[in-house]
Amino acid sequence: MAEKNLYPSDQADKVLVRMPDGMRDRLKEVAKANNRTLNAEIVARLEQSFQQSDPISASENSVIKAVEKSNLETRLMDLLTQWHHEDHNLKHYEARIEHLEDDSYEDAKYLRSIAEEEKSASLRKLGALDEAIRATCSAAKQKGIELNLEEMKKRFK
Structure with missing residues (x-):
């Protein structure tokens, strides 16, 4: 008499797998901790790997784009x-230099030299900020994200 299959899993595909030394023991330990059979643990891990590598959905992609844009x-x-603040500082230094321009006192010369140094530092900061702004706009463009720089600048006028 032919023996009947008692379980549906007896009909499932079977695969012989070669594992590195110690992997079977590690899987058995994890399976026990997860209250699974060794087979169920292997299947669960394989299933999880497929879920992780599935392409993201369009709605997930739009959420990611919105977060990147934000x-x-x-x-x-x-x-x-920062640029607006530094531009304000620059105008302040320039006004101070102009005010001290005609003053021939030694203290005025010293104060003017300090203001000149501050103006130079401010110009360097503005240059670095300009570069960072360009880089940010470029990064957005590469990701297909439109940023309206001119509209943003209007907030400071």
Whole structure:
């Protein structure tokens, strides 16, 4: 008499797998900790690997794009705020230099030289900020994200 299969899993595909030394023992330990059979643990891990490598859905992609855009806009606004503040400082240094221009007292010369140094430092900061703003806009463009720099600049006028 032919023996009947008692379980549906007896009909499932079977695969012989070669494992490195110690892997079977590690899998048995993890399976026990997860209250699974060794087979169930292997199948669960394989299934998980497929889920991790599945392409993301369109809705997940749009959420990721929205977050990236928000992060880039925040970065750009922060850079523009710093730029605006530094531009204000530059105008202040230039006004101080102009005010001290005709003053021939030794203290005025010293103060003018300090203001000149501050102006130079401010110009360097503005240059670095300009470069960071360009880099942020370039990064956005490479990711297909549109940032309206001119509209953002209007907030400071």
